Amino acid sequence: MTEQQRNLADVIAIDRSARRRCAQPLPSGGTCRNWAGPSGLCQIHDDGTDPPPADEAAGSGDAGALEEFVANLLAFLRRRVTGDYDIDVYGFDRDLTENIILPLARPLYRSYFRVRATGLDNVPSTGGALLVANHAGALPLDAIMTKVALLDEHPAHRNLRELAGDLALRLPGIGALARKTGNTLAHDDDAVRLLADGELVGVWPEGYKGIGKPYSERYKLARFGRGGFVRVALQARRPIIPVAIIGSEETYPIVGNVSWLARLLNLPYFPVTWQFPWLGPLGLLPLPSRWLIEFGTPIDVSEYPPDAVDDPMLVLELSDRVRDTVQQMLYRNLMGRRSVFF
Amino acid sequence: MPDGWRVLVTGISGVLAARLARSLSEHDGVDEVIGVDARLPVHDLGRTRIVRSELTSPVIPEVLDRERIDTLVHLAINSARDDTGPQGRARIRELNVIGSMQLLAAAQRSPHLRTVILKSTTAVYGSEPGNRALFSEEVTTTESKAGYAKDMIEVEGYARAFSRRREGVVLTVLRFANLLGSGIDSAFARYLALPVIPTVLGYDPRIQFCHTDDAVEVLRQACLDTRPGIYNVAGPGVLYLSQVARIAGRPTAPVPLPLVEGLAGVFRRVRHMDVQADQLQYLSYGRVADITRLRERFGYEPRYTTRETLRAFLDEQGIRPLVGESSWLRLEERARELTRRIAAGDDR
Numbered sequence: 001m002t003e004q005q006r007n008l009a010d011v012i013a014i015d016r017s018a019r020r021r022c023a024q025p026l027p028s029g030g031t032c033r034n035w036a037g038p039s040g041l042c043q044i045h046d047d048g049t050d051p052p053p054a055d056e057a058a059g060s061g062d063a064g065a066l067e068e069f070v071a072n073l074l075a076f077l078r079r080r081v082t083g084d085y086d087i088d089v090y091g092f093d094r095d096l097t098e099n100i101i102l103p104l105a106r107p108l109y110r111s112y113f114r115v116r117a118t119g120l121d122n123v124p125s126t127g128g129a130l131l132v133a134n135h136a137g138a139l140p141l142d143a144i145m146t147k148v149a150l151l152d153e154h155p156a157h158r159n160l161r162e163l164a165g166d167l168a169l170r171l172p173g174i175g176a177l178a179r180k181t182g183n184t185l186a187h188d189d190d191a192v193r194l195l196a197d198g199e200l201v202g203v204w205p206e207g208y209k210g211i212g213k214p215y216s217e218r219y220k221l222a223r224f225g226r227g228g229f230v231r232v233a234l235q236a237r238r239p240i241i242p243v244a245i246i247g248s249e250e251t252y253p254i255v256g257n258v259s260w261l262a263r264l265l266n267l268p269y270f271p272v273t274w275q276f277p278w279l280g281p282l283g284l285l286p287l288p289s290r291w292l293i294e295f296g297t298p299i300d301v302s303e304y305p306p307d308a309v310d311d312p313m314l315v316l317e318l319s320d321r322v323r324d325t326v327q328q329m330l331y332r333n334l335m336g337r338r339s340v341f342f
Numbered sequence: 343m344p345d346g347w348r349v350l351v352t353g354i355s356g357v358l359a360a361r362l363a364r365s366l367s368e369h370d371g372v373d374e375v376i377g378v379d380a381r382l383p384v385h386d387l388g389r390t391r392i393v394r395s396e397l398t399s400p401v402i403p404e405v406l407d408r409e410r411i412d413t414l415v416h417l418a419i420n421s422a423r424d425d426t427g428p429q430g431r432a433r434i435r436e437l438n439v440i441g442s443m444q445l446l447a448a449a450q451r452s453p454h455l456r457t458v459i460l461k462s463t464t465a466v467y468g469s470e471p472g473n474r475a476l477f478s479e480e481v482t483t484t485e486s487k488a489g490y491a492k493d494m495i496e497v498e499g500y501a502r503a504f505s506r507r508r509e510g511v512v513l514t515v516l517r518f519a520n521l522l523g524s525g526i527d528s529a530f531a532r533y534l535a536l537p538v539i540p541t542v543l544g545y546d547p548r549i550q551f552c553h554t555d556d557a558v559e560v561l562r563q564a565c566l567d568t569r570p571g572i573y574n575v576a577g578p579g580v581l582y583l584s585q586v587a588r589i590a591g592r593p594t595a596p597v598p599l600p601l602v603e604g605l606a607g608v609f610r611r612v613r614h615m616d617v618q619a620d621q622l623q624y625l626s627y628g629r630v631a632d633i634t635r636l637r638e639r640f641g642y643e644p645r646y647t648t649r650e651t652l653r654a655f656l657d658e659q660g661i662r663p664l665v666g667e668s669s670w671l672r673l674e675e676r677a678r679e680l681t682r683r684i685a686a687g688d689d690r
Binding site for chain 2: 083086090175176190193
């Protein structure tokens with residue numbers, strides 16, 4: 001019997017129920033699909049060295065990945081069904097956010113809006129910081145995209161706790177989901193406590209004015225309220241990080257507002273966009289603009305004394321400073337932008 | 343030799359008061375424990391003497407004076423009674439509010455009194471959708487329109503007025519989260535015992551529990567030490583109502599918002615469960631109280647978390663889940679085995 005015939009005999013003799021494929025990487029880029037011998041490698045790749053350790057839990061290659069995915073999914077479902085997950089006092093359900101919501105939002109982030117996040121090293125890996133961003137686009141998609149950016153692309157995979165308006169948390173279904181993904185109502189005390197506990201807190205001070213602004217005023221920041229976010233940062237003594245979000249204005253370009261209908265439905269605005277309500281339910285689809293989220297240099301407020309919180313001049317001055325910084329970041333990025341959708 | 347404590351506990355027919363009374367009567371430094379209630383207690387009370395009386399009766403100030411009571415623990419506060427309907431609600435209000443008012447009026451004229459402890463509830467913070475996530479004790483309470491929360495806001499008001507007039511008396515107000523434990527008969531405990539738990543569709547409130555062991559211990563320490571002020575008392579940790587139902591292994595029946603009032607009416611008639619507007623609000627938005635002051639100023643660390651409290655309550659009540667955790671684990675194992683075999687079979 002030649003060398004080759006003997007090897008072939010070896011291969012045929014092994015138990016069929018434990019059949020495995022060789023799975024060595026090929027120069028062409030795939031994996032070897034030959035039957036593996038007792039060493040775990042096929043006769044081509046087996047150069048007589050020690051066999052790889054037998055892996056009981058996972059099979060090789062694709063089969064292993066599938067098994068792992070199914071195992072994780074089953075464990076997740078079991079945790080869900082028996083209530084075996086923890087939530088924090090604000091209602092943040094980390095298990096749900098990282099295992100269900102994030103994978104659902106990721107295609108929107110990667111493929112639809114093709115978000116590019118820059119300046120992530122300005123966001124600390126630990127400790128609290130207040131992220132202040134511009135708000136636009138009728139629906140708070142910018143809040144979701146910022147959350148995904150920090151969870152997916154930041155090296156520390158940080159969860160962003162967002163301060164939402166009354167309306168978002170009051171709605172059935174959406175309200176509960178917003179709370180479970182880490183958002184809470186914009187109360188000063190809660191925000192200060194979150195920052196002191198070392199959480200990243202995201203705030204959109206333009207509020208409904210920003211998100212409901214018409215397309216003609218795109219990227220022109222509305223007034224930043226009364227500067228409440230500055231008081232929060234001063235009280236918690238945590239840095240303010242200005243964030244500029246490009247692309248959100250073009251998702252639902254607002255050309256009009258039906259104010260009587262908004263009043264009737266108790267909404268802050270009832271927008272008329274390029275898509276809505278003309279295309280009916282299809283009008284709820286955002287336009288696929290290309291997004292850019294830039295995290296700017298942190299503004300340190302720890303140098304101010306504790307009673308600075310009560311100084312309205314300082315609060316307004318800092319608020320204007322942050323607003324100007326975000327506006328400059330927006331203009332700079334807009335100038336560098338070649339196309340809205342591509 | 344200084345006199346020992348002479349304690350009067352109201353609401354002695356309830357399990358919390360009974361356990362407190364027994365625990366105090368076994369303490370060496372306590373000379374006398376007297377329990378007051380309109381109904382006769384059924385629990386073991388140790389050396390406690392019982393006075394059967396309504397709080398509105400003139401017997402109360404007489405007892406306070408004659409027995410030289412120096413510590414008054416007002417636990418005759420309840421969120422639920424057996425009788426329901428508009429008469430039932432009025433009766434609960436009468437017992438809670440009028441009873442407290444009369445008791446505090448009697449206490450005001452009692453010269454021997456040194457400490458007053460009031461059982462209150464975190465329900466005073468309300469469950470508005472615009473509420474903050476975490477309530478600490480300085481937050482002024484809500485302007486609740488009806489129900490148990492409104493009663494307790496009034497009672498706390500009377501207690502504060504009492505404290506202003508009798509400045510030498512230490513007032514301790516303990517705001518308890520939902521109490522759960524053996525023998526506790528509260529609105530929420532009855533709700534959890536239902537075979538199918540009705541919820542409001544689209545809403546998932548945050549729930550907090552307080553174990554009766556912790557409650558009794560806090561009350562005991564408030565009696566025996568000086569602890570002026572208001573304290574939130576609850577177990578650490580928070581659960582969603584959906585989680586509570588899943589841990590209990592009970593199915594939920596989400597009811598759309600427009601139908602909630604109607605269903606509450608049905609419950610009132612059929613199941614004799616009085617569901618008030620503030621309780622429905624609680625089942626939509628929930629509320630969480632901060633226990634930092636309990637930990638740091640009162641100096642008490644709860645022994646049971648919210649989850650452990652629920653677990654203990656379920657075990658005690660014998661509420662078994664429809665499908666046990668071991669069954670889920672076995673199902674998971676079988677499914678994993680199946681995928682393993684399918685994956686290996688793919689290679690064939």
